[in-house]
Amino acid sequence: MIDAYLVGGAVRDELLGRPAGDKDYVVVNKTPQEMTAAGFKPVGKDFPVFLHPQSGEEYALARTERKSGRGYHGFVFHTGSDVTLEDDLRRRDLTINAMAQGADGKLIDPHGGEKDIKARVLRHVSPAFAEDPVRVLRTARFAAMLADFSVAEETMALMKKITQTGEGDNLTVERVWRELARGIGESAPNKMIEALRECGLLKIILPEVAALEGVAERLDYHPEGDTYRHALMVLEAAAKRGLSPAERFAALLHDIGKGQTPKDILPSHHGHEKKSAEMAAALCARLRVPREFTDLAVLAAAEHGNVHKCMEMRPATVVDLLMRLDAFRRPARFESVLRVCEADFYYWPARADLPYPQGDFLRSALNSVSMVDSAAIAQETKDKFGDTPQNSQKIAEKIRLARIKALTK
Numbered sequence: 001m002i003d004a005y006l007v008g009g010a011v012r013d014e015l016l017g018r019p020a021g022d023k024d025y026v027v028v029n030k031t032p033q034e035m036t037a038a039g040f041k042p043v044g045k046d047f048p049v050f051l052h053p054q055s056g057e058e059y060a061l062a063r064t065e066r067k068s069g070r071g072y073h074g075f076v077f078h079t080g081s082d083v084t085l086e087d088d089l090r091r092r093d094l095t096i097n098a099m100a101q102g103a104d105g106k107l108i109d110p111h112g113g114e115k116d117i118k119a120r121v122l123r124h125v126s127p128a129f130a131e132d133p134v135r136v137l138r139t140a141r142f143a144a145m146l147a148d149f150s151v152a153e154e155t156m157a158l159m160k161k162i163t164q165t166g167e168g169d170n171l172t173v174e175r176v177w178r179e180l181a182r183g184i185g186e187s188a189p190n191k192m193i194e195a196l197r198e199c200g201l202l203k204i205i206l207p208e209v210a211a212l213e214g215v216a217e218r219l220d221y222h223p224e225g226d227t228y229r230h231a232l233m234v235l236e237a238a239a240k241r242g243l244s245p246a247e248r249f250a251a252l253l254h255d256i257g258k259g260q261t262p263k264d265i266l267p268s269h270h271g272h273e274k275k276s277a278e279m280a281a282a283l284c285a286r287l288r289v290p291r292e293f294t295d296l297a298v299l300a301a302a303e304h305g306n307v308h309k310c311m312e313m314r315p316a317t318v319v320d321l322l323m324r325l326d327a328f329r330r331p332a333r334f335e336s337v338l339r340v341c342e343a344d345f346y347y348w349p350a351r352a353d354l355p356y357p358q359g360d361f362l363r364s365a366l367n368s369v370s371m372v373d374s375a376a377i378a379q380e381t382k383d384k385f386g387d388t389p390q391n392s393q394k395i396a397e398k399i400r401l402a403r404i405k406a407l408t409k
Contacts, residue, residue, distance in 0.1 A: 095125055120148050190236040215266070328366070372403050
């Protein structure tokens with residue numbers, strides 16, 4: 001007989017009325033040998049975790065943890081028959097994640113998680129919260145996931161303490177990106193960024209975004225007047241418009257070059273697109289961001305200004321823009337850039353009923369120039385001048401001129 005309790009997110013989400021995700025269980029009064037003998041498959045590396053022989057769900061032995069060093073890995077874990085369910089729940093991060101449910105359905109809530117759910121508060125379980133810098137990231141992610149929750153004052157104080165004592169410097173880039181990516185995909189990713197800013201961790205993990213705070217904007221283009229505020233509003237708009245996590249990430253980074261604008265030319269930001277693209281590329285390399293996210297963030301940063309101005313361009317300039325956007329070979333990513341630009345326009349509520357024809361203009365332009373038979377032009381050029389590497393530039397220029405002609409009709 002396995003004495004197991006449903007714990008963590010599944011219990012929390014049931015009380016919140018949210019769809020249930022993966023179910024995790026804590027087992028008490030058992031040894032690893034007894035779990036294996038009962039047919040459970042061991043999979044844990046740092047502490048005993050097992051997969052149920054039928055359901056495949058995770059069952060972990062109740063454990064405690066003790067701080068032994070700096071950072072996320074600086075802990076010693078203890079499991080044994082003497083570790084109670086309450087001991088296990090006490091080591092968890094937030095009260096809303098420190099609840100359990102027995103086989104009889106009874107709620108076990110020693111830290112007031114249900115009360116905090118009703119009050120819409122994210123609150124730490126114990127002072128041990130300050131020992132693990134990942135808990136700052138997780139709390140910020142929960143702020144993004146549970147948009148109507150707020151971080152308790154005492155919990156924010158501990159988050160600030162973690163940052164001030166340098167624990168945040170010990171976060172691994174893999175864990176930083178994992179939590180950021182998950183938070184960006186939640187319903188209110190701007191709240192995650194705000195929580196990180198308030199506790200000081202944003203300056204450590206995303207200094208390029210933190211540097212936007214207080215940087216002036218032209219009020220005729222950006223009524224909010226602050227570049228950081230603009231970035232968060234565009235991120236919020238991207239989430240409300242249902243953009244993908246990669247598109248939301250690009251929305252957050254699209255103007256980061258403005259943080260490097262010389263003060264003597266503010267509030268103008270001439271040439272910020274090129275700088276934003278360079279900084280986005282460096283940021284993504286530092287955090288080992290997946291290529292899908294990286295490529296879109298760099299492209300949107302470099303070209304969003306041109307997309308906004310595309311209807312003022314000559315046909316040749318429009319064709320060159322489509323080529324830089326790689327719209328012919330990567331139409332899905334081209335659409336993603338357009339969606340980011342639309343979020344950058346519609347971020348301001350007063351623009352909700354205004355048209356943004358640039359997207360349809362570029363889609364129509366792409367459709368027109370896609371009628372050009374590039375393969376036929378290439379073959380004709382090879383037949384006339386020979387199939388040599390030197391002719392590749394000649395072929396590219398002939399295709400470009402044919403596309404310009406098609407757009408001019």
